Amino acid sequence: MELKGIEVKAVMDETLKITNTLSDPTRYYIYQYITDKHGPVSVQEIADKFTIHPNVARLHLSKLEDVMMVISETVKTGKGGRPSRHYRLSDHAIQLHFPYRNYQMLSDILLETMVTLGSEGQKALYITGKKFGEKLMLEEKQKTVLSDMLTPLTKGLL
Numbered sequence: 001m002e003l004k005g006i007e008v009k010a011v012m013d014e015t016l017k018i019t020n021t022l023s024d025p026t027r028y029y030i031y032q033y034i035t036d037k038h039g040p041v042s043v044q045e046i047a048d049k050f051t052i053h054p055n056v057a058r059l060h061l062s063k064l065e066d067v068m069m070v071i072s073e074t075v076k077t078g079k080g081g082r083p084s085r086h087y088r089l090s091d092h093a094i095q096l097h098f099p100y101r102n103y104q105m106l107s108d109i110l111l112e113t114m115v116t117l118g119s120e121g122q123k124a125l126y127i128t129g130k131k132f133g134e135k136l137m138l139e140e141k142q143k144t145v146l147s148d149m150l151t152p153l154t155k156g157l158l
Contacts, residue, residue: 014067018094021067026050027060031069040073040086061087068092 022028033049034041046057064070064087071090074083114121 017067018069021063021069024060024063026052027063030057030060031064034064034070034087034089040075040088042084042086044084046087058085069094 022031030046030050033046043054043057043061046052046061047054050057052060061070061072065072068090069092070087072085072087075086076083111125114125117124
C-alpha cells in the first residue's frame with residue numbers, strides 16, 4: 001500500500017510542476033503555438049511571434065523543457081558560428097490528474113481483455129477504433145470548415 005502512496009505523490013508532484021509551468025500566460029501560448037505548428041521552432045521564431053526578447057523566449061522554452069513538454073535539438077545553421085537550438089513537442093505523454101487516476105492502466109486492462117477474447121475481441125477493437133477514428137475526422141473537418149468560413153470575416157477586421 002505504501003508503494004501506491006509514493007506513486008500517487010510522484011504523479012501529483014509532476015502535475016503541480018506542469019500546472020505551475022503553464023500558469024504563465026506567455027508560456028502557455030508558446031506551448032500552444034508549438035502544438036499547433038507540428039514542427040520545430042527556434043528561439044528567434046518564438047521571440048518574433050510573441051514580441052519578446054530572445055533571452056525571455058529561451059527562458060520560457062527551457063521551463064517547458066524542464067517538465068518534458070518540449071525537447072531541444074542543436075541544429076547547425078551552415079553559416080558557421082554557434083549552432084542554433086530548435087524546440088519541438090516531446091513524445092512524453094503529459095497527464096494531469098486531479099485526483100490521481102491511472103488511465104494508462106485502465107487502457108492496458110481493456111486492451112489485454114480484448115486480446116484474450118481472440119478474433120471476436122480483435123473485431124470489436126477494429127470496429128471501435130474505426131468508429132472513434134471517423135468521429136475524430138468529422139470533428140477536424142468541422143473545425144476546418146468553420147475556420148474557412150471565419151477567415152474572410154477576420155481578414156476584414158485586421
